[in-house]
Amino acid sequence: MADLAAPRRATGGVSTPPAAPAARRGPSKRVAGRAVEVAFLVPAVLYLVLFFGYPIVKNVVMGFQEYTTRTFFTGEAPWVGLANYAHVVGDAVFTRSVVNTVLFTAGSIAGQFVVGLAIALFFHKRFALSGVLRSLILLPWLIPMIAGTAVWRWILDTDNGALNRILSALPFVDVRPEWLTSTSLALVAVIGVNIWLGIPFNMTILYGGLQEIPEELYEAGALDGATGWRAFRHITWPLLRPVVTVVLVLGVVYTLKVLDVILGLTGGGPANATQTIALASYMSSFREFDFGAGAALGNILIVMSLAFAIVYLRANRRAVDE
Template identity: 40%
Template sequence: MAFQEVTLGTLARGERPFIGLENFRNVFDDPAFFTALQNSLIFTTASVFFQFLIGMALALVLNEVFPLRHIFRGLLLSGWRIPPIVSGTVFLWLFNYDFGFVNFFLMKTGLTSEPVRWLLDQHYALATVIITNIWLGIPFNIILLASGLTGLPEDIYEAATVDGANHFQKLRFMTLPLMKPTILATLMLGFIYTLRVFDVIWVMTGGGPVNATEVLPTLAYRDSFNRFNFGEGAAISVIMLCMLCVVALFYVRTTNDEVM
């Protein structure tokens, strides 16, 4: 479809003429594409970085033995079971300009004198959806990283303790190197899942205001189902696929080097 002219007109005529790279040329000529590409990279990079950072910290905490550990683990993972569209709606209410809890809290504590236009101001909108997506992705990171931590051999940590290594030294010189395959897999899967995020952004902002939160999935949806240019929407999807293939190839190359 990305190499064909597929619109309402051609579908009505029962035609899908081959047009080569014309859809890709039109996509690259559209300034909205580069805005969406930039937003996608910022959204994906920031989300994956903080999801991993917070997820790793919580996984390390949950790997320790303390009372009610399993209950806390279940509570932290409960967010992963909520459909993203529901989570997006909840955060839409939380960041509401008029009656959202976030503005209520900030004003009650004196951190701000007036409500913040979280989802209505182009300077805050992207950061707001990033915060929402970070919350959504933390449980996934905890699941993968905690699984990797439980598989680490305990005898080397016992030997390190005998040699006088502190917690930071164990983390830097033992845990992180041993966890490298798990960390790479977590980052790769996080990048793949985050780059294709659509529902949360569409529910909260619809890509606005003024394209401030327009990302590649929302742009592809808009081209396909608002402008009914299915060929250009498919071309954007193919571009996303190529980006994901680059990440996957990097992961395979890195893991193969580790094995060698």
């Protein structure tokens, strides 16, 4: 009896119920936490499935069907297997489109990355009005694409373009290049405009990566003689490589499917000199209304993007491991 009364006296004569074991509260908390996670995850998954998954699957299926305007009325899309792929690959313009796509992508990515990295390194040094100048460089990225291509179409006009007028005003220059109507210059001009449009993206991402590199590393490297080019090679570039990977992969995937720049400047001409796979897919789908052939070309672009991403990521991982 004395032993039983002791706990009551210690608590002022009021008995307290025993505390619930922690093991009983644990599972309920985990279930509630998992329910919250699922509640936040479901909308994102539904969004990806509806706006990314379904269009990709539908495009892949359409590539194997005879999908035309009649399908919208009858609902019938006969299965034709690889006939659409044989048709687009056998087209006389397909080889030219592939070459133009590779040249356009390689030239655009090289120019955008080199100029964007140079500008990012320039703004990495603090000076007056650097923030204002960085904001101005973002203007090409903010201007609507149609407006930007319309301005560049005027600038590159052979007779009344601003660029040719400036060239004519220079001494010892007596040429008026046909930037958009020459089969040898049209692709170069389109690549130049696309470089101008892509520089802000490259500069912004690379500048953010440079900001994450600790200044102490440069100070320590300077003590060992690593300044200038040596500092860039042994400090900046290795630490910036993950950001470079993101910039290049996203840049290639985006550039492969560029349509509005070419459509607004040349429309694929002259004589298919600027015709790309993305433009050919658009023409097949919305000019000829052969949606099956357009989907087949779109699927070829998807395969090219995946192939580049896989090859580059593996090569970059191997370089990092070495």
